[in-house]
Amino acid sequence: MTTVTDPAPPQEKRSLTKRLAGANSLWIGLVLVALIAVFGVINPSQILNLVNLQNLLIETSVLLVLSVGMTFVIVTSGIDLSVGSVLVFSGITSALSMNAMSGGDSTHAGWGVVIVGGLVAVASGAAWGFVNGWLIAKAKIPPLIVTLGSFGAALGAAELLTNGSDVRSVPDTLANSLGFGTLLGGIPTMVIFAAAVTAVGAWLLATTRFGRHTYAIGSNEVAAQRTGISVTRHLVLVYVLAGGLAGLAGFMSLAHFTTTTLTSHSTDNLNAIAGTVLGGTSVFGGVGSVIGTVIGVFIPAVLTKGFTIIGVNVFWQPIAVAIVLVSAVWFDQNRRRARNQR
Amino acid sequence: MTTPLLEARSLVKHYGSVEALRGASFEVAAGEVVSLIGDNGAGKSTFIKCLSGAEQPDSGQILLDGKEIHLDSPTVARSLGIETVYQDLAVAPDLDPAANLYLGREIKRKGILGTLGMLDKKEMRRRAVEEFGRLGVTLQSVDVPIGSLSGGQRQSVAVARSVVWASKVVFMDEPTAALGVVQRERVLDVIRKVRDAGIGVVLISHNMPEVLSVSDRVEVLRLGKRVARFKASEASLTDLVGAMTGALVQEDVA
Numbered sequence: 113m114t115t116v117t118d119p120a121p122p123q124e125k126r127s128l129t130k131r132l133a134g135a136n137s138l139w140i141g142l143v144l145v146a147l148i149a150v151f152g153v154i155n156p157s158q159i160l161n162l163v164n165l166q167n168l169l170i171e172t173s174v175l176l177v178l179s180v181g182m183t184f185v186i187v188t189s190g191i192d193l194s195v196g197s198v199l200v201f202s203g204i205t206s207a208l209s210m211n212a213m214s215g216g217d218s219t220h221a222g223w224g225v226v227i228v229g230g231l232v233a234v235a236s237g238a239a240w241g242f243v244n245g246w247l248i249a250k251a252k253i254p255p256l257i258v259t260l261g262s263f264g265a266a267l268g269a270a271e272l273l274t275n276g277s278d279v280r281s282v283p284d285t286l287a288n289s290l291g292f293g294t295l296l297g298g299i300p301t302m303v304i305f306a307a308a309v310t311a312v313g314a315w316l317l318a319t320t321r322f323g324r325h326t327y328a329i330g331s332n333e334v335a336a337q338r339t340g341i342s343v344t345r346h347l348v349l350v351y352v353l354a355g356g357l358a359g360l361a362g363f364m365s366l367a368h369f370t371t372t373t374l375t376s377h378s379t380d381n382l383n384a385i386a387g388t389v390l391g392g393t394s395v396f397g398g399v400g401s402v403i404g405t406v407i408g409v410f411i412p413a414v415l416t417k418g419f420t421i422i423g424v425n426v427f428w429q430p431i432a433v434a435i436v437l438v439s440a441v442w443f444d445q446n447r448r449r450a451r452n453q454r
Numbered sequence: 455m456t457t458p459l460l461e462a463r464s465l466v467k468h469y470g471s472v473e474a475l476r477g478a479s480f481e482v483a484a485g486e487v488v489s490l491i492g493d494n495g496a497g498k499s500t501f502i503k504c505l506s507g508a509e510q511p512d513s514g515q516i517l518l519d520g521k522e523i524h525l526d527s528p529t530v531a532r533s534l535g536i537e538t539v540y541q542d543l544a545v546a547p548d549l550d551p552a553a554n555l556y557l558g559r560e561i562k563r564k565g566i567l568g569t570l571g572m573l574d575k576k577e578m579r580r581r582a583v584e585e586f587g588r589l590g591v592t593l594q595s596v597d598v599p600i601g602s603l604s605g606g607q608r609q610s611v612a613v614a615r616s617v618v619w620a621s622k623v624v625f626m627d628e629p630t631a632a633l634g635v636v637q638r639e640r641v642l643d644v645i646r647k648v649r650d651a652g653i654g655v656v657l658i659s660h661n662m663p664e665v666l667s668v669s670d671r672v673e674v675l676r677l678g679k680r681v682a683r684f685k686a687s688e689a690s691l692t693d694l695v696g697a698m699t700g701a702l703v704q705e706d707v708a
Binding site for chain 1: 532571
């Protein structure tokens with residue numbers, strides 16, 4: 113029968129340590145730990161201070177929710193530049209509809225109005241995601257171009273809705289609960305909310321069929337198609353997910369800042385992409401994890417905080433992030449090249 | 455000859471004014487390896503596309519177990535037990551072999567978690583090890599990304615993925631084209647094992663010695679028509695080449 117005599121190698125599971133060592137997210141996790149340790153040693157009272165830690169977590173919550181959606185998109189080897197604008201748009205539709213339900217000023221509105229506002233935000237985001245996904249998957253326009261278009265269009269639409277000025281009336285119920293409240297003995301509600309969203313995202317990507325198909329499409333779209341996966345439908349769903357999460361982030365931002373912050377999200381897309389890629393998600397698709405993204409999102413945030421505290425000019429932060437980001441992609445690229453030559 | 459497992463009768467396919475198939479016929483029985491050979495442009499690829507559901511013929515009949523079938527899409531073909539292995543490595547390199555084997559056919563967990571879409575990775579891995587063992591596919595590990603395996607192992611997984619799900623017929627479009635000698639032998643072993651399991655194997659190859667070594671029969675396409683059929687044990691290299699170029703013509707085969 114066979115003329116090839118190979119000693120049948122044991123088909124064992126790799127040990128946990130080996131698998132961890134192979135994961136990009138482990139290395140970037142160590143970088144984060146090292147950063148915190150270095151800043152912590154230089155100035156322990158500031159870094160390991162509860163208030164500072166709380167602020168850091170709150171400030172990162174909104175970006176984290178955006179980045180969870182971005183992780184799914186980048187794993188499919190796509191990109192979504194529109195998330196920041198969609199966030200603003202969703203915050204505005206949400207605030208406007210809450211105002212409309214309360215006769216013009218929603219400051220004293222109840223839970224019913226707040227819940228509807230949340231749903232409007234998510235639905236607005238998902239609608240933009242659907243437009244993105246449809247144009248990318250069905251009309252086959254490159255994601256970079258489609259989402260560059262919706263990046264501009266969503267912000268333009270938001271400004272049209274309010275004539276370019278922010279909506280500043282937000283229900284106190286919302287601001288005092290999600291915006292500034294704490295739960296479980298002092299943990300900010302924003303953080304718990306973001307952590308819950310992240311946990312669901314991590315579960316969805318790592319353990320479900322939806323996640324498996326997301327990886328497969330990013331890894332080899334043709335192969336995925338041939339195994340009977342409906343690639344078009346799945347891609348649309350991934351962009352709807354990213355849009356919906358951007359809508360949710362818009363709602364969180366609205367709760368925390370109690371205004372629609374029209375002008376402060378023009379670089380959210382880049383921050384979310386940077387965090388996702390820093391966390392080990394490959395821009396070439398097929399590889400990545402939500403856990404990695406959590407770590408990746410905190411690196412720029414920790415750098416900023418750390419630089420402020422130890423007195424380094426904060427303008428060094430983007431330069432430091434840029435170096436780490438470009439080297440991360442460079443390593444990923446070399447790894448792939450080495451693999452494909454086998 | 456008994457009823458063939460899969461039979462094509464006088465398939466015709468036009469692309470605009472180009473006639474890719476001009477009444478091509480073909481048959482394969484269960485537990486048989488049939489090679490389909492022909493020069494470039496003979497219509498092999500179009501023929502396979504028609505038989506695997508990727509394209510629909512303009513006229514002609516396709517019969518499975520003697521009953522006429524209509525293959526409107528590859529999904530329909532797959533549901534009838536007809537699988538195709540493509541020439542290019544159609545695997546997801548970032549997923550492990552077990553995930554690739556079960557891609558599009560994932561096993562979910564039982565109960566509420568399964569309803570939510572959660573996968574039973576353990577069960578898939580266990581069954582994958584079993585299937586790879588049955589087909590004689592040796593891998594160092596079933597949980598490394600497939601891209602880190604050698605070309606031969608990758609192709610063995612791609613072949614295994616199709617044959618595991620095929621209950622009737624497997625089409626293989628140059629499954630060994632990109633492989634070295636040892637790796638090629640491995641894939642050929644898998645082909646023999648599949649045949650021994652009672653599945654009809656249709657092999658497309660340009661490698662004549664390979665065709666003669668692994669096939670039971672050989673059918674030759676030329677200019678969109680079947681021009682010759684051989685028993686592999688009785689055919690010589692010269693016969694095959696002659697039939698492909700038109701130097702040798704058999705009667706009554708079209």
